[in-house]
Amino acid sequence: MSELPAEFSLIARHFRPLAGEGSLNLTDDAAVFMPPAGRELVISADAMVQGVHFLPDDAADLVARKLLRTNLSDLAAMGAAPLSYLLTVSTPRATPDDWFAGFAAGLAQDQAEFGITLLGGDTTSTPGPISLSLTILGTCAPGQAIRRSTALPGDEIWVSGRIGDGALGLLAATGRLADPTGYFADRYRLPRPRMGLAMAGVVRACMDVSDGLVQDLGHLCRASGVAARIEAALVPRSLPDHLELCLTGGDDYELLMAVAPAQSAALLVHAAILGIEVTRIGTFGKGPAKVTVTAADGIEMAFTRSGWSHFD
Amino acid sequence: MSELPAEFSLIARHFRPLAGEGSLNLTDDAAVFMPPAGRELVISADAMVQGVHFLPDDAADLVARKLLRTNLSDLAAMGAAPLSYLLTVSTPRATPDDWFAGFAAGLAQDQAEFGITLLGGDTTSTPGPISLSLTILGTCAPGQAIRRSTALPGDEIWVSGRIGDGALGLLAATGRLADPTGYFADRYRLPRPRMGLAMAGVVRACMDVSDGLVQDLGHLCRASGVAARIEAALVPRSLPDHLELCLTGGDDYELLMAVAPAQSAALLVHAAILGIEVTRIGTFGKGPAKVTVTAADGIEMAFTRSGWSHFD
Numbered sequence: 001m002s003e004l005p006a007e008f009s010l011i012a013r014h015f016r017p018l019a020g021e022g023s024l025n026l027t028d029d030a031a032v033f034m035p036p037a038g039r040e041l042v043i044s045a046d047a048m049v050q051g052v053h054f055l056p057d058d059a060a061d062l063v064a065r066k067l068l069r070t071n072l073s074d075l076a077a078m079g080a081a082p083l084s085y086l087l088t089v090s091t092p093r094a095t096p097d098d099w100f101a102g103f104a105a106g107l108a109q110d111q112a113e114f115g116i117t118l119l120g121g122d123t124t125s126t127p128g129p130i131s132l133s134l135t136i137l138g139t140c141a142p143g144q145a146i147r148r149s150t151a152l153p154g155d156e157i158w159v160s161g162r163i164g165d166g167a168l169g170l171l172a173a174t175g176r177l178a179d180p181t182g183y184f185a186d187r188y189r190l191p192r193p194r195m196g197l198a199m200a201g202v203v204r205a206c207m208d209v210s211d212g213l214v215q216d217l218g219h220l221c222r223a224s225g226v227a228a229r230i231e232a233a234l235v236p237r238s239l240p241d242h243l244e245l246c247l248t249g250g251d252d253y254e255l256l257m258a259v260a261p262a263q264s265a266a267l268l269v270h271a272a273i274l275g276i277e278v279t280r281i282g283t284f285g286k287g288p289a290k291v292t293v294t295a296a297d298g299i300e301m302a303f304t305r306s307g308w309s310h311f312d
Numbered sequence: 313m314s315e316l317p318a319e320f321s322l323i324a325r326h327f328r329p330l331a332g333e334g335s336l337n338l339t340d341d342a343a344v345f346m347p348p349a350g351r352e353l354v355i356s357a358d359a360m361v362q363g364v365h366f367l368p369d370d371a372a373d374l375v376a377r378k379l380l381r382t383n384l385s386d387l388a389a390m391g392a393a394p395l396s397y398l399l400t401v402s403t404p405r406a407t408p409d410d411w412f413a414g415f416a417a418g419l420a421q422d423q424a425e426f427g428i429t430l431l432g433g434d435t436t437s438t439p440g441p442i443s444l445s446l447t448i449l450g451t452c453a454p455g456q457a458i459r460r461s462t463a464l465p466g467d468e469i470w471v472s473g474r475i476g477d478g479a480l481g482l483l484a485a486t487g488r489l490a491d492p493t494g495y496f497a498d499r500y501r502l503p504r505p506r507m508g509l510a511m512a513g514v515v516r517a518c519m520d521v522s523d524g525l526v527q528d529l530g531h532l533c534r535a536s537g538v539a540a541r542i543e544a545a546l547v548p549r550s551l552p553d554h555l556e557l558c559l560t561g562g563d564d565y566e567l568l569m570a571v572a573p574a575q576s577a578a579l580l581v582h583a584a585i586l587g588i589e590v591t592r593i594g595t596f597g598k599g600p601a602k603v604t605v606t607a608a609d610g611i612e613m614a615f616t617r618s619g620w621s622h623f624d
Contacts, residue, residue, distance in 0.1 A: 128440020
């Protein structure tokens with residue numbers, strides 16, 4: 001009666017090597033740690049479901065890294081530095097050990113890249129698709145977390161990276177878009193969280209673009225009580241066509257920022273140092289909250305949907 | 313383009329009323345809070361899947377409360393005080409609004425009972441069963457978290473409540489055990505986390521019994537490097553039969569404690585004040601780690617399985 005059952009053996013083999021300070025080696029009921037003195041904690045949780053947030057055949061290491069990175073992107077949007085994470089993994093009983101090995105290898109790779117460790121979590125079985133949930137912890141200086149609610153009329157609207165790559169990537173990964181170099185599929189499968197880009201004092205308000213630029217910009221407008229006007233032609237995109245898809249598709253994990261005109265030069269310098277492309281796409285104006293997208297001819301564009309929702 | 317899509321409307325209606333300090337009203341990318349000064353943080357995450365951890369027809373409010381309480385039980389096992397939680401909820405698209413209303417009502421009820429609020433989370437759709445994950449945060453005085461690894465030979469083995477009620481409750485809830493008063497089904501559906509029972513200085517080592525007493529006692533033995541001997545007749549149970557099921561079945565969420573003989577009187581007084589039944593069931597001895605269960609006739613008992621594992 002001292003043999004480990006399969007669930008605990010699985011944790012010991014694949015997840016224990018990922019565990020860091022405070023995790024108690026994943027052998028206790030909870031993790032325990034003294035939070036960094038004088039810092040605020042920034043904490044967020046996101047779920048991913050097989051067939052909804054990733055493709056059934058996606059490699060396990062990329063699934064793990066996408067899960068971690070979508071959560072890191074939330075910290076990036078707050079201007080927070082990552083600290084550690086907890087994870088729950090629900091898998092069908094027939095999931096091969098190789099899947100867990102690949103999943104853990106992906107986590108290990110990104111733990112090293114982003115300087116974080118595993119604090120705790122849970123593994124369970126499910127009769128359904130693989131369901132994952134991750135809670136990420138980060139820190140920032142008191143009062144320095146960058147909110148969505150602090151954009152002001154007159155602020156410029158900036159984005160990082162290219163908008164629409166996530167949606168184009170899903171088309172590519174499912175064989176509906178030519179992708180000879182694999183660039184697009186990679187952009188769908190492996191987000192690049194823009195850690196360190198949004199700095200208090202330079203960026204006035206920020207969020208990450210995960211559910212479609214137009215919809216997410218609407219969230220920022222409502223939170224700040226401002227209107228937004230963007231020019232479609234200014235939005236950085238990787239392909240000249242698929243305009244509506246790029247402006248409303250999900251999975252970009254880029255940052256959407258409100259920047260005072262006097263700070264835009266500082267943003268450009270900071271982004272260049274980090275090697276991140278940033279682009280001004282429009283301007284915030286007085287409320288009420290509304291997003292206007294103008295085409296090259298100056299005409300206001302209309303969309304059948306502004307972004308991704310799980311329950312529309 | 314300023315109308316809220318269904319997912320965000322759902323969050324606003326059902327989850328925003330649960331949100332507390334630091335949550336930023338669930339409208340930002342992450343929660344932000346200053347951790348209590350001079351306290352360690354205790355943090356744990358558990359997942360629950362429909363049809364695995366709860367029955368498909370279980371009422372949504374009870375599902376929510378079980379999810380919260382299984383996590384609270386982890387804090388109780390560490391001797392930690394609860395603070396707040398994050399939640400991810402993956403549901404089929406056809407899940408009625410009533411389900412979310414009931415789920416939120418259950419959370420609200422237990423938030424009030426345990427003095428906690430919602431910090432953040434995520435809602436997604438799933439083609440599979442309802443999948444839930446919760447991360448709970450608590451605090452304790454530095455160095456005072458009660459571990460599994462600190463039991464000593466000679467310590468007494470104590471448990472709270474009655475062992476096996478969870479497994480008997482599953483039988484009752486599925487019509488396989490007569491349950492005229494509904495006592496057992498209630499014990500399966502609504503764990504009673506034993507907050508405040510395990511106190512540093514009184515309890516030397518502790519864990520919660522969630523996967524079967526014998527198996528969980530084995531975990532504690534391995535963590536502490538001790539052997540355990542318990543007498544089946546001493547284990548507090550609600551029915552005279554179903555002995556093996558009670559000793560190896562899951563879902564009890566009672567506390568399993570190592571207590572120095574000199575502290576057992578203090579434990580009894582403290583438990584009486586809290587109104588929690590506690591019972592001595594055996595003694596820890598020198599390692600190697602091994603669990604021995606003796607029957608009333610002194611003979612060592614053998615079990616076909618020692619507890620619940622998701623992947624056996």
